[in-house]
Amino acid sequence: MSLEDILKGVEARTHQEIENLNRYYESKKSEILEKHKHSVSSIQSSYSHQTEESARTLELSVLSSAQMEALKIVRTRQEELLEDFLDRAEEVISGYRKSQRYAALLSRLVKIAREALGNDCIISVAREDKDKLPAGVKATESDDDGVQKYGGIIASSSDGSLELNLSLKEIFSGIREKLISSILERLEE
Structure with missing residues (x-):
């Protein structure tokens, strides 16, 4: 077997391994994107429902100062939840370097x-x-x-x-x- 044949064999194996890695990356990327879409959809649904409830309450009656304060608390909590979600996402990103992918x-x-x-x-x-x-x-x-x-x-x-x-x-x-x-x-x- 000549050196050229060996090099061609190595090159072919390398190309195949790269293709396998690309396929693996694409499948994992699709999986991550699907999880991301599901998470975003779940958050959007939750927040949409909460917002609709708040809007109905505002339309049905004049809010007392206690109700206004409660609305502020809900909005603050929504912001906290959003920040918490984004912080956890950042932790995942910062730890990605350690993953096999x-x-x-x-x-x-x-x-x-x-x-x-x-x-x-x-x-x-x-x-x-x-x-x-x-x-x-x-x-x-x-x-x-x-x-x-x-x-x-x-x-x-x-x-x-x-x-x-x-x-x-x-x-x-x-x-x-x-x-x-x-x-x-x-x-x-």
């Missing part, structure tokens, strides 16, 4: 960065994440707080003109804003 996520983020910025883009990660990158990916150490604390990557075009922040903190921040907006919109209905 994190390396597959890094691989997917590198693929996204390369598709967006080209194969010669510069990948930056936290020092402890360098060994979790796919084979052959060279990376620099990132000093970004979001990458250091939560994980993910920051990619720059080879000429430095474009930057793509794929840190888990930045991804979560986008999700968090949409979630807050959606919940607050439901509360106002």
